[in-house]
Amino acid sequence: MNKINREKFTALSFFLSPMILMVVLFYLVPLVMTVYISFTRMRNWNVEKYLTEFVGFYNYQRLFYMFQHDPTFKAVILTTVVFVGITLIINVFGGLALALATFFISEKPASSFRLLWLLPRMSPIAVYSLVWYYFFHGSEIGTLNSILMKLGVISQPIPWGQTVPWGAWSIIIFVNGLVGVSFGMIVFTSALNQIPKELIIAARVDGASAWEISRKILIPLTKWHFLYVLTWQFLSLLTTYPHIFLLVQWDLVNKDYGTTLALYVFNTAFGRGEQDQGLAAAAAVILSIIGIIGGFVTLKVLQFEKMMKRPRGDF
Amino acid sequence: MKARAVWIIAMLLLGVVASGCIGGEKETTQTQAPSAEVQLTGDFTKDVIAIGKVLEQNGINEVKFSAWGSGDPNSVMRVYGIVEAARRINKIWADNGIKVKIVITDTHYVASFQDAYKEYLSKQPLGQAGDFFVNSYAFLPTLADEGYVLDITDYANAYKSVIDDFYPSLIEASKFNGRLYGLPQDTEARPLYVRKDVAAKIGLDVSTLPEKVKNGEFTWSDVYYWAKKAKESGAAEWGLIHRKGSAHPDLIQFIFAFGGKLYDEKTGKLVVDVPAVYKWLYVEWKFAQDGLLPKDIMSWDWAKQIHPTIVEGRTLFDIGGTWYWTEWQTKQYYAKGSGEPRGLKPEEVKEWFAYTLFPAGEKGGKPVTLSQPFVWMINSKAGAQNPKYDELKDVYHKLAFLMLIKASDPDINAIHSVISAHLPVRKEAAKLIKDEKWLNDLKNLNLDLDQTVKDNIKDIVQATVNPINAQFLADVSYMLEYTHLAPAHPKYPALADIFKEAVDKVLRGEMTPEDGVNYIIQKVKADPELAQNVEIVGEIPKDWKFPQ
Numbered sequence: 001m002n003k004i005n006r007e008k009f010t011a012l013s014f015f016l017s018p019m020i021l022m023v024v025l026f027y028l029v030p031l032v033m034t035v036y037i038s039f040t041r042m043r044n045w046n047v048e049k050y051l052t053e054f055v056g057f058y059n060y061q062r063l064f065y066m067f068q069h070d071p072t073f074k075a076v077i078l079t080t081v082v083f084v085g086i087t088l089i090i091n092v093f094g095g096l097a098l099a100l101a102t103f104f105i106s107e108k109p110a111s112s113f114r115l116l117w118l119l120p121r122m123s124p125i126a127v128y129s130l131v132w133y134y135f136f137h138g139s140e141i142g143t144l145n146s147i148l149m150k151l152g153v154i155s156q157p158i159p160w161g162q163t164v165p166w167g168a169w170s171i172i173i174f175v176n177g178l179v180g181v182s183f184g185m186i187v188f189t190s191a192l193n194q195i196p197k198e199l200i201i202a203a204r205v206d207g208a209s210a211w212e213i214s215r216k217i218l219i220p221l222t223k224w225h226f227l228y229v230l231t232w233q234f235l236s237l238l239t240t241y242p243h244i245f246l247l248v249q250w251d252l253v254n255k256d257y258g259t260t261l262a263l264y265v266f267n268t269a270f271g272r273g274e275q276d277q278g279l280a281a282a283a284a285v286i287l288s289i290i291g292i293i294g295g296f297v298t299l300k301v302l303q304f305e306k307m308m309k310r311p312r313g314d315f
Numbered sequence: 316m317k318a319r320a321v322w323i324i325a326m327l328l329l330g331v332v333a334s335g336c337i338g339g340e341k342e343t344t345q346t347q348a349p350s351a352e353v354q355l356t357g358d359f360t361k362d363v364i365a366i367g368k369v370l371e372q373n374g375i376n377e378v379k380f381s382a383w384g385s386g387d388p389n390s391v392m393r394v395y396g397i398v399e400a401a402r403r404i405n406k407i408w409a410d411n412g413i414k415v416k417i418v419i420t421d422t423h424y425v426a427s428f429q430d431a432y433k434e435y436l437s438k439q440p441l442g443q444a445g446d447f448f449v450n451s452y453a454f455l456p457t458l459a460d461e462g463y464v465l466d467i468t469d470y471a472n473a474y475k476s477v478i479d480d481f482y483p484s485l486i487e488a489s490k491f492n493g494r495l496y497g498l499p500q501d502t503e504a505r506p507l508y509v510r511k512d513v514a515a516k517i518g519l520d521v522s523t524l525p526e527k528v529k530n531g532e533f534t535w536s537d538v539y540y541w542a543k544k545a546k547e548s549g550a551a552e553w554g555l556i557h558r559k560g561s562a563h564p565d566l567i568q569f570i571f572a573f574g575g576k577l578y579d580e581k582t583g584k585l586v587v588d589v590p591a592v593y594k595w596l597y598v599e600w601k602f603a604q605d606g607l608l609p610k611d612i613m614s615w616d617w618a619k620q621i622h623p624t625i626v627e628g629r630t631l632f633d634i635g636g637t638w639y640w641t642e643w644q645t646k647q648y649y650a651k652g653s654g655e656p657r658g659l660k661p662e663e664v665k666e667w668f669a670y671t672l673f674p675a676g677e678k679g680g681k682p683v684t685l686s687q688p689f690v691w692m693i694n695s696k697a698g699a700q701n702p703k704y705d706e707l708k709d710v711y712h713k714l715a716f717l718m719l720i721k722a723s724d725p726d727i728n729a730i731h732s733v734i735s736a737h738l739p740v741r742k743e744a745a746k747l748i749k750d751e752k753w754l755n756d757l758k759n760l761n762l763d764l765d766q767t768v769k770d771n772i773k774d775i776v777q778a779t780v781n782p783i784n785a786q787f788l789a790d791v792s793y794m795l796e797y798t799h800l801a802p803a804h805p806k807y808p809a810l811a812d813i814f815k816e817a818v819d820k821v822l823r824g825e826m827t828p829e830d831g832v833n834y835i836i837q838k839v840k841a842d843p844e845l846a847q848n849v850e851i852v853g854e855i856p857k858d859w860k861f862p863q
Contacts (some may be wrong), residue, residue: 045440046461062843070841071834072816135671138611141619162823251559251614255816274457274809275436 031288044275059282064278068149075256083168083176083244083260084237090177091233092226095184100218103186103192104210114189120179129246132175136160158263161253162308168257172244175245179243184229191225194219214279227302231295239289241266261287322357334692339637349373353713355473355763362473363404366714367413373707376414378714379441379700381421383445385431385687387638389645389775393449393500393689394422395768400721402765404714417718420700421445428689429561431840439463441696446697446715449500452488452690453563457805459491465693468495470716477720480741486687488800497690498719500729501737504684505526506670506793507538507567508625508633514669516550517541517631521669527800528671528682535572535598535676536862542607545631553630554607559615562800563811564687565634566818569595571799573676578802579850585802585810587839589832589853594676596821596828598859603822610629613819618842622648628667640664640787641736641779661783670790677863684794685801688740691719734772734779738792745792748785812840829855 038059042050042278067073098117102110120128135143138159143159195218203213218298219226248258259267265287269280349372353365370378384393399416408415408728411427423445425431434452437553438444440463448464458464478486485499507528527533542554546608558565570577575591578584602608615621616815622642625633627650633639643649643664647656659667698704698711723725723805725743732739732748739745747753756762758780760769802805821831832855839849 009709044457044461044463045437046463049461065843066841071837073841137616138614139620141616141618156580159614162611162614226422243618255819270433270437273804275433 022100027053034281034288036282037277040278040305042277042281045275045277055278059278061280063282063286072256076261078165078261079169079257079259080261081236082165083172084234086169087173087176087180087237088233089228090173091184091237093182093230094177094221094231095183095186096188096222096226098181098185099188099192100214102189103218114182114185115186117185121182125242126246129175129243129250132171133247133250133252136171138162138176138252159267161247161258165257168253171253172247172258172260175243175247176237176240183233187225187229188222191222195221201221223302225302228298230302231298234298235291238262238294253306261290324485325758329392337547342808347629351710352392353710354471355530355716357473357476359474359717360407361390362713363407363717364411364413366710366717367408367411367415368708370714371413373703375702375707376416378415378417378422378698378711380417380446380698380715380718381423382419382447383421383423383435383656384449385425385428387642387839388426389638389641389735389736389779390689390731390737390773391424391775392727392734392768393691394424395451395771396500396691396722396727396731397447397718397763398422399727399765399768400718400724402716402768403477403721403724417714422850427454436463439696441503442694442696442699446694447718448692448694449689450499450692451500452688452803453801453807455489455493455690455692456691456803457492457808459496459803461831462695464496465695465697465712465715466494466496467498467693467719468580468686468715470497471498471711472807475724481723481742482740482742482795482802485686485688485740487531488686488803489690489817491803497692498723499687499733499740500691500723501740502686502688502795502798503637503737504686504791504798505568505634505673506684506794507634507673508629508639510551510631510633510676511667511669512628513545513631514541517544519544519569519631524669525671528674531675531678531680533671533681534674534678534680536678537608538674539598539862542602542631543605546605546607547796551629551631553609553624555602555632555634556608556624556630557612558620559613559617559621561811561815563808563814564685565636566595566599567801567814568673568683568685568799569676571604571685572673572680574680578804582683582850583761583804585806586806586851587810587835587849587851589836589851590782591676591853592835592857592860593828593832593855594859596831597859598676599818600821600824600831601861608822610823613815613822618646618648620826623650623656626667636735637738637788637791641734641784643776644784645775645778658778659801660859661779661781665783665787671795684795684798685800686738686795686798689737691722696838722848726753726762729753729774730762732788733757733785735786736774736779736784738788738795748788754780754782754807755784784834804848806845809842809845810839810849840842 039054039056040050041053041055102113133156134141137145138157138161140146140157142151142157144160145154148154149157161171162168200213203217208216239262241260243259244258245266246265247253248255248263261283265280267284268283269275269277350369351669353362353369355362373854379584382394382397384390386393389616398419401419405416427448432450435444435448435450485502486495489495489497489499490583509521511521524533538555541809545551546554561655562793568576570588570591573591573594575588577588579586599608603610609615618730626643643659644661649659649660650656673684675682692714693712697715698708701711704711716754725739725741725747728739728741728744729747731737734753757776760773760776817826817831817835820826820834821828826834836851839851840846
């Protein structure tokens, strides 16, 4: 290694090591542990007893058998697809729409507006979920039912979350959409603020409308941010469960159509009378594989490698 | 080379001899090592003193323990019983000049017993779970199987006289594979409550009801008939209200009421008794379809819907637990009239509610009730937060056991029973709750109790200790003769979850009772481990009718 390379290596190590450490500690180690546990009979947290009790592919076989024969598992898969798909669209396009909307108004009201959308993210999950629990409650104690009944729109309370599948799906998508949309908004707002103002002023001078400016200038220039938000939110939604867990736990939404694969993993590991961490780990490994494939496809479709290319011009 | 080897061997030998001499000298100068062993004799004071002395000799002057419990709001004695036991043992030590003290570092009490169990399960391996853990006996098999709770069989052998005072069925419920893993803390019955005012409006005579139910003359078909009458005449909004959430244990009673079983003694397997389960689901379905029972009851809110509907007389029947009796007095569920929620007065509860056994499913059958005894268990790592744990482990465990023996003192058990409307687990405690003088002393907290305990139960005592509640306990205690226990099987909670899902779907009309049964069978078969542990017996009865 010559001197220049060695210096480059030192500099790279210095800047990359925190990130590499984080990835190893919080991604690789848990992943390896999950894969390992999925080959053991681990249950009820009994590490001492089961950590070395290898069962080969038993948990995977059991899981696939259950996938085939469990009458409610189809609902879990469908819910995962619908939930991730629709919430992802809401989070990404909603975030973009919010960022664009606040881009064209003056800074002060824009900040207040953004803060408003950030509120759900700042509230503790239990509190936030409880608010929506009472809002959507299927009886007359539910805020929504109570309002609609007072207005004379309905005469009987509607069990929103138990109207399957769309009622249950709507609630979990709505609740998670409200939380997730602010993430995209922040990223896109930051991206929009980086665009040289001259471009927008010039377009304005040429008589372009806000829509034309958005379509021709702003959106194309935030493509990489779009890619980032899309991939990040996809992976995040695939593994998210706390809000859904509480809504299912409190019987607000139907258990079958309110359970995503991530929640299924959680419930199998920690939720039932018998907690089966081995089986849950097997399901988690499958979830990780789906995540890796999904993430890879997203990056490929949106031509991630182009962003990683060395920029032309001076370096 | 040879000379060097001889030198080395000589030096080594010298070293060994020298170290032996030095060691020997040390032996002679050192005082005798303190004992780390105690044999339980069955004489409580003697055993406590012996343990105290051992601890003192080992330089321990403070023993830390924590107590975890869970359940309804009035059942706080599940942890304060341990606090009181500690005080009583401390007193014995102080009286005998032993300078050791038990300190209860943590009294952790949560409402949901399922949540408490999950917390214990996840924290026990880390050594962070309570030293004493009181929870449903239904979790005991798993905890025992995993080695998370202490096997106290040998200790209990020394205290046979105390053990024999517990009701034998409850001691059986505290066992797993023939070994004892805890001491019963309480039990209960699950009566069918009947609103007297609603019954009067429709001409249902409640005074003869318990007897008729006992004789199998009043069955679930009669419950249906009167529920329908109450609803149709406008006397009540609903005919029947029952629990939400897990179908275990209240609703499981239907299986026994229809002559079914949940466990096969011969094979040690759980049972899905198809005819009984079908009849259970059919009754639920029929009640819900006819608008007598809310279709969405499984997702009702306990505090805002279930209890207010019962205490405000908006239903004729309710399947509940004995503990409802005092819970209605201490929790503010009643908001009729002023609109300001309040607890009921004991006189009101007595005036408004009649209670019977859970009726037989059909004529010729037997009424039932179901108990879910709570059991005091000792963490297999009990005492680990104390010094010299490795050496004194056995002593700490024996001390923990003696604390359980003390916490099971008749008066502590009787206090819990009276203030929480659970049934006593010991014959001596059952005698005590009939003693008026003792009840009066409890009412005024004129008992020899720890101040912390007094402070923590003061309000509950004020609201619940009175002759009406004591009489209620005496009146329902006969129900224990009809009691059933859900099987203590590690896979039972998983099966109970499936039952709950089926009941919910049937109530909502998403499934017919037949579909419900097939759903249960399919779910059981879908999990190979569950399928191995569950027998499916019988077939859906053809031509069976309800109501009959």
